[in-house]
Every structure is written in structure tokens, then in C-alpha cells.
Amino acid sequence: MKQIYSIGVGLIGGSLALDIKKQDPEVVIHGISRKDATLNQALELNIIDKKAVLEDVKHADLVIVSIPVDATVKLLPTILDLIPETALVVDAGSTKLDICKAVENHPKRRNFLAMHPIAGTEFSGPTAAFEGLFIGKTNIVCEVEKTTFKLQEKALKLFTDIGMRIRYMNPEAHDKHIAYMSHLSHISSFMLGKTVIDKEKNERDIFDMAGSGFESTVRLAKSSPEMWTPIFEQNKTNVIETLEEYINNLKHFKELMEQDDFEAVFNEMKNTNHIKDILNGIA
Structure with a gap:
């Protein structure tokens, strides 16, 4: 070739x-x-x-x-x-x-x-x-x-x-899995960036207070909308399904905090720590 x-x-x-x-x-x-x-x-x-x-x-x-x-x-x-x-x-x-x-x-x-x-x-x-x-x-x-x-x-x-x-x-399995592993993380990053921009009108405050955690989480919000909008459109059904699950998890986390059930909050995070074992296995 x-x-x-x-x-x-x-x-x-x-x-x-x-x-x-x-x-x-x-x-x-x-x-x-x-x-x-x-x-x-x-x-x-x-x-x-x-x-x-x-x-x-x-x-x-x-x-x-x-x-x-x-x-x-x-x-x-x-x-x-x-x-x-x-x-x-x-x-x-x-x-x-x-x-x-x-x-x-x-x-x-x-x-x-x-x-x-x-x-x-x-x-x-x-x-x-x-x-x-x-x-x-x-x-x-x-x-x-x-x-x-x-x-x-x-x-x-x-x-x-x-x-x-x-x-x-197969293409169907690919699009379903990639909605969870890639497309959802990009939407989360874009919307986190939007939330902060809408709330923090002073750009200097964002710059001064942005720690490494925020920076790494919002990194994907720098991605090209010209590339990602067609991806979301083509994979719309799978992306909406992943968003529904993600939103339900966010609502549940919010409800636990409203109920002062911080033991459950701890357990939610502790159980999710298993993701590092999965990712270490991939690495």
C-alpha cells in the first residue's frame, strides 16, 4: 500500500x-x-x-x-x-x-x-x-x-x-457500547462546562479556582462541536438511553444528599471505585 x-x-x-x-x-x-x-x-x-x-x-x-x-x-x-x-x-x-x-x-x-x-x-x-x-x-x-x-x-x-x-x-453493538464509553463522557464534560459558565460569570474566578479535578473532567468540552454533533445525531437512540440512566443516577445521588444519608453516599462512591480495577486491567 x-x-x-x-x-x-x-x-x-x-x-x-x-x-x-x-x-x-x-x-x-x-x-x-x-x-x-x-x-x-x-x-x-x-x-x-x-x-x-x-x-x-x-x-x-x-x-x-x-x-x-x-x-x-x-x-x-x-x-x-x-x-x-x-x-x-x-x-x-x-x-x-x-x-x-x-x-x-x-x-x-x-x-x-x-x-x-x-x-x-x-x-x-x-x-x-x-x-x-x-x-x-x-x-x-x-x-x-x-x-x-x-x-x-x-x-x-x-x-x-x-x-x-x-x-x-458488529455495528449495532459498537454504537451501543461507545455511547456509554465515549459519547456520554463528552456530553457530561460539555454540560459541566456549561453549568460552570452559566453560574460563574466571572471568567477570572473560573481560571483561579479550577483545580486538576475540574480541568480533567471538563477537558472534553474543548472538543469540536462540528465533529460531535453529527456523532450524537447518528447515535441518537443509544445516546438518549445512556443519558436517561446517567440522569437517574444523578437524581438518586441528589436524593441521598437531601435525605442526609451520607452513609449511602459513601457506599455509592465506594462501589464505583471498582472502575479503577477495570481500567487498570485494560491498561
């Missing part, structure tokens, strides 16, 4: 490009973006080797799609129309069901691999990209059986070579 086209050259697409180039300096990374300024920036940062347009993917060995999920749903059939029979297209979207459905009957469905690298930061754009982002991270692959074996084999080797673990899952 020597001719690689990255549609989207921000945090995920750019970091993938950097890691792939580190593994194989002979690959040529072509960048595609709606904004020429973004491509110029990616060139300056040595994330890509050349600028390209969508029609150029007819020369691709591999196409990486790392753009907002609503744009992926619209663009993916066209990409598959354009690529040669020997090429593979992968996407890195945070939702999978709508993306998989968009190409389920496409003549080149076998040339597509749906994946979601569970990696990232709160930053976006080419300047957010860096080498090593994916080391030790899980890459969830959906409907692998629908991708031609030779192409999936090459792609999975590429991603394991840059340090990712591979996990297989």
Missing part, C-alpha cells in the same frame, strides 16, 4: 499518516480536504507529501476517511465508485451503523473496512496530529467478513504494526 490518500488530515487522519510513514518511509501520503489552508498546514508539518482532490483516489492503494460521520455517510459511496478494484477504503468514524448501511449494497462493498480507533485528544486539526497516538489503543473493526480477505489482511497488519490491538464487533 504505497499510494495512500487521507481524506481529512486532522488529529486522527494526520496521526495515522505520521505513524504509517514512520513504519514505511516509501509510502506517499496524499491529503484531501475541503480547505486548501488545511492541506498547506499539513504539508508544512510533514503530515502529507502531496495535496490531492477527491477524483485522485482512482490511483489509491489505501484511502483513509477521517471526517465528520455525517460527511462520511454522504461521501463514502462516491469514494468507492472512484477507487480501483485493488484499493481499500477505511473510515475512522465514531459511529458505525449508519456508515455501514450507506454502502451495504455497493458493488465495491468488499473494498471497504469499517473501523474505529479508540484514540484521540480534545484537540483537532493538523496541529493536533502526532506520532504514537495509536500505540496500545484498540481499533474496533466492524463487519470484517464483508471485506475481501487479502485487503483486510493488509490493513490489519498495517494497524497492528503501528501499535493497535484489533477488536471485532
Whole structure:
């Protein structure tokens, strides 16, 4: 896979490009973006080797799609129309069901691999990209059986070579689990930030009193609304379900405090401490 086209050259697409180039300096990374300024920036940062347009993917060995999920749903059939029979297209979207459905009957469905690298930061754009982002991270692959074996084999080797673990899952299960593990935490962070901004009108007070706990909890509120709004829209049913459970837990915690039942408050937190054992096991 020597001719690689990255549609989207921000945090995920750019970091993938950097890691792939580190593994194989002979690959040529072509960048595609709606904004020429973004491509110029990616060139300056040595994330890509050349600028390209969508029609150029007819020369691709591999196409990486790392753009907002609503744009992926619209663009993916066209990409598959354009690529040669020997090429593979992968996407890195945070939702999978709508993306998989968009190409389920496409003549080149076998040339597509749906994946979601569970990696990232709160930053976006080419300047957010860096080498090593994916080391030790899980890459969830959906409907692998629908991708031609030779192409999936090459792609999975590429991603394991840059340090990712591979996990297989169907799109429905992926979207349900990711609503709890990622989408809910982003909403919580955004709404915590909103609550503080609405209450604390003095920005200097927020800055002076923000401890490490607040900073780490609200970190995800710096994330791009342009990226996250389509994710919430595509995964609406699962996100609403997780929000209902989360809100019920918050209400229950509030009721315990109103009842001065701090033994129960202690037990709630003590029982939840088990999360560190789970996360330590993952680490």
C-alpha cells in the first residue's frame, strides 16, 4: 500500500499518516480536504507529501476517511465508485451503523473496512496530529467478513504494526457500547462546562479556582462541536438511553444528599471505585 490518500488530515487522519510513514518511509501520503489552508498546514508539518482532490483516489492503494460521520455517510459511496478494484477504503468514524448501511449494497462493498480507533485528544486539526497516538489503543473493526480477505489482511497488519490491538464487533453493538464509553463522557464534560459558565460569570474566578479535578473532567468540552454533533445525531437512540440512566443516577445521588444519608453516599462512591480495577486491567 504505497499510494495512500487521507481524506481529512486532522488529529486522527494526520496521526495515522505520521505513524504509517514512520513504519514505511516509501509510502506517499496524499491529503484531501475541503480547505486548501488545511492541506498547506499539513504539508508544512510533514503530515502529507502531496495535496490531492477527491477524483485522485482512482490511483489509491489505501484511502483513509477521517471526517465528520455525517460527511462520511454522504461521501463514502462516491469514494468507492472512484477507487480501483485493488484499493481499500477505511473510515475512522465514531459511529458505525449508519456508515455501514450507506454502502451495504455497493458493488465495491468488499473494498471497504469499517473501523474505529479508540484514540484521540480534545484537540483537532493538523496541529493536533502526532506520532504514537495509536500505540496500545484498540481499533474496533466492524463487519470484517464483508471485506475481501487479502485487503483486510493488509490493513490489519498495517494497524497492528503501528501499535493497535484489533477488536471485532458488529455495528449495532459498537454504537451501543461507545455511547456509554465515549459519547456520554463528552456530553457530561460539555454540560459541566456549561453549568460552570452559566453560574460563574466571572471568567477570572473560573481560571483561579479550577483545580486538576475540574480541568480533567471538563477537558472534553474543548472538543469540536462540528465533529460531535453529527456523532450524537447518528447515535441518537443509544445516546438518549445512556443519558436517561446517567440522569437517574444523578437524581438518586441528589436524593441521598437531601435525605442526609451520607452513609449511602459513601457506599455509592465506594462501589464505583471498582472502575479503577477495570481500567487498570485494560491498561
